[in-house]
Amino acid sequence: MLKLKMSVWLHDRDRWFLWSPILFGLGIHCYFSGLIMNSAQIYWIIGLGIAIFAIGRKSLWAYAGLGIICIGLGIFASSYKTTDIASHYTKLDSEWGGRIRATVKNIDVMDGQIRLLLDDVKGKDRSFNRIRVNFRHKKDRLNETMMSKLRPGVQIRAYVRLTPIPPRETPLNYDFQFWSFFQGVEATGFGGTSSIWVYEPKEEFGVFEQLRYTITKKMRDEGLGQPGEIAIALTTGYVSGISKSIRDDFAGSGIAHILAISGLHLSLIGGMMFLIFRRGLGFSTKIALHWPLKKIAAALAILCSYFYLKISGEGIPTIRSFIMFSLIMGGIIWDRDPISLRSVAWAALVVLVLRPESMYSPSFQMSFAAVIWLIGTYEYFRERSWNMYAKKDTPWYKKFAVYIAGSALSSLIASMATLPFIMHTFHRFSWHSIEANLIAIPLMSFWIMPLAILVVIGMPFGLHGIPLLVMSWGCQVLMQLANTINSWPGTYVPVGVRSGWFMTLILAGSFWWLIWTHRWRWLGIPAVIFAFFLPKKDIFLMASNDQSRIGIMAGESVLLTPTGRPNFVSQDWKGIAGLPDLIKLSKAHSQWITPTNWGWMIQPFVKNKQFNVAVITDINHPAEKDAIVSVIGFPKVKSVIMHDGTIIKGGCALWKDSDGSVKILQETEDKSKFPWR
Known part of the structure; x- marks a missing residue:
């Protein structure tokens, strides 16, 4: 049995490297969560890894040592970046x-x-x-x-x-x-x-910063309205000119990622430039016969993608995509397999070394999730689909069917890969993102992004007007698509805050299936499926840091804000609670809200009539004995008091546990440990 297990591990020995960015990221999390921040601890962990590697360098223990070194280096990179910024960071403490x-x-x-x-x-x-x-x-x-x-x-x-x-x-x-x-x-x-x-x-x-702004200004001067602002967002990354209603349409339809320059955009630009250079150079017989066109085109495509990276603002997804694209083109130049998870692993390591904090960025998480699942699935189906597609006698309609099926499968895989991160970060998802992307991605590939290239090329000669106009027509189609799909039912599905094990099972199961090639890789899929069945936290009350704003759930249907207008924070609360509506308490009418002579008694959960929250207008009135929590003061909150007399200070989130008890989530970290606090 032991020999069988060892043979399975050794079967995928060439893929052990793929665990390195995962372990490096684990080290980053150990630092930013406050678990390991002491310099002596960091060096001790790295030293332990080196010792294990040195002692067992001729056995499998050497790989265990390398794993510990990866974790230690992740902690060290986070510490170094934080210390470097803190050395010249002078935050403002008062107005x-x-x-x-x-x-x-x-x-x-x-x-x-x-x-x-x-x-x-x-x-x-x-x-x-x-x-x-x-x-x-x-x-x-x-x-x-x-x-x-x-x-x-x-x-x-x-x-x-x-x-x-x-x-x-x-x-x-x-x-x-x-x-x-x-x-x-x-x-x-x-x-x-x-x-x-x-x-x-x-x-x-910097020249590129001024160039980026100049391109943006010239495009905006054409006066093309919101379609023009979308064209600007796709070219130089400035999204602030897009109206909130349009951004909501894109988010609701599941294609908000199109507005933020990422791997999709850079890959399209780089891929198109590769084809242009390869075909264009092929028109010269002398060059075609004596020069390696594919390798020259790959090198020039890297330069073009770098130019696009610089004028687009150098976002984390774009940097990741540039590294990936450069590795793919490098594979063409040096005659290596250009598409592999090893390239993704190197890209992740480079990004995490340079910007360890980016691991917590939704753009980093979702862009890498989509890429590794697409490449992992490509590796699994590569032999089955490509052999048929590459045959010379395969009819064109079969090749076209393979392309359509591949596009649909790619959209499905990317949507499913990013779904857990959308649920975890934004506490919502859309049922219609797949069909929206099936239309939007080809629209971007064959209409909008090719014209973006012509706009930038023609701008020095004053010839950008016509291609920009035609590009804006494509953006108008995108706007109409987003608006239409966002009007369908099921575009906003609130999910609330999931169990703490949700992302742990998702990540562990995904990496297990993607990295291994032995049949035991399929053990990762049940873990991913099980994660989606974990219950959400029954959050019923949230308070802002200064307690000037309180959010209370009523009848599992609305989130009530006793004070102030809905803002970014209270809108965020709506997603956290997993509720569709946001209503001011003084204007709310619901069977779950009972007016009293001292204020309101609110029932958060439909099936639990004994679980109530009291909102008391008089700041001198005592807490209600029949309430789980009492909010003293309205419209200006004085304090939040639990039924046992505990006074909650500062920002908090309260939820009902499975056993009926109330759990409190507050900021408990030691602020002296973190220079950003």
């Missing part, structure tokens, strides 16, 4: 206002305002490395003159009001402090464009 002088790093133009990312910020008594400021913008002659001068690299002087980076409301919410820290943003604020004075650009500022 500050005044006149500043700064260099424009990035510009986002939105409806009624512009958002500037500013570097080298100097104030009268304070300086910052980087801040993000929203400026209210009125379209008058003076402001439009200023906007014509504003571009990345220029220096500006302006009056701003800055505030500290807000903490996350609960451990379930988006962590502004974490991501702002790794983006280098030390404060956020607001101002008015009338206070901006533009100076000359700094000579050392």
Whole structure:
């Protein structure tokens, strides 16, 4: 039996390397979760791995040592990146206002305002490395003159009001402090464009940043409306000009990934340039006979994809795709198999070494999930489908049928691969994403992205107008597709917060099936299926960090906000609770809400009439004995009190466990351990 097990392990010995980015990522999680942050512990783990490798270098223990080294290196990379940023990160601790002088790093133009990312910020008594400021913008002659001068690299002087980076409301919410820290943003604020004075650009500022903005501005000057803004998003990555209603349509129809430049876009650009160079060079008989056209085309395609990477903003999915595309083209140049999970593993390692925090980014998670499942499935079906497709006597309609079936299968695989991450991050999914992608992807491949190439090529000669117009027609079709599918039932399916084992089983089962080739790989599929049957947490109350906003579930149908208008946080709560509606308590009418002389008694769960939440208007009124939780104060909350008298302070999420007890999730981490807190 032991020999049989060892033979199975040795059968896939050439695929053991594929576990390295997984173990490296495990080390990253150990650091950012606060489990291992001490330098001595990090070096001890790496030293232990080296010792095991040295002692057992002629046995399988050497691989165990390498695995421990991978975990230690993941912890070290996270520690190094965090320490490096913290050495020059000076976050704002209280409100500050005044006149500043700064260099424009990035510009986002939105409806009624512009958002500037500013570097080298100097104030009268304070300086910052980087801040993000929203400026209210009125379209008058003076402001439009200023906007014509504003571009990345220029220096500006302006009056701003800055505030500290807000903490996350609960451990379930988006962590502004974490991501702002790794983006280098030390404060956020607001101002008015009338206070901006533009100076000359700094000579050392990046060429690609200015080129990116110039391309965006010329495309926007064509005045093509929302289709033009989508064309801009697909070319240079600026999505701020797209209206909220259109973004909601794309999200509801399951094709929101199209608006964010990722592997799909770069792969299409790089692949098309490869074909153009290969066919174009083939027109010369002399070159075709004496030069390796395929290898030359591959090298030139890498350069073109690098250019697109730079003008698109260098997002994590785009960097991953560029590394993958370069490895594929490198495989062509050096006569190696260009499509393999080993290429994905190297791409993941490069990204995680350079940006370890990106492991928690939804774009990183979903882009890699889609790619590894597509390549893993390709490896499994490669021999079955390609042999028939490559035969010269195969009729064209059979080849076309294989292409259509492959496109449908690819959309299905990518949608299923990203579904767990969508559920985990956004707490929702759409039933219609597959059919939407079946139409949208060919539209992108054969219409929109080829014209994007012509737009950029023709821009230096002033010939970009016509291809941009035709490209905008394709974007208009995309908008209509998203709007139509989003109007169908089942486009918004809330799922709430899943069990803590949900992603663990998904990841373990997926990696097990993808990495191994022996028949025991199929043991991973039941783990993935079982994860989807895990119950969601019955969250019934959430409170913001300062408790100025409370969300309460009523009858498992609506999430009520006693104070304030719905904002980003309360909209996030709606998804966390897995509910479709968001209603202000003072305007709510429901059988699950009972008015009383002291406020309201709310029943969160339909089948549990004894489980109630009291909202009390009088701040001097005691907590209700018949309520599981009492919210004291309305509309201004004073405190949240449990039935046993425990006072809950700060942001929290409360849910009912399977045994009927109430569980509290709060921010418990030691803030002194994390420089972004």
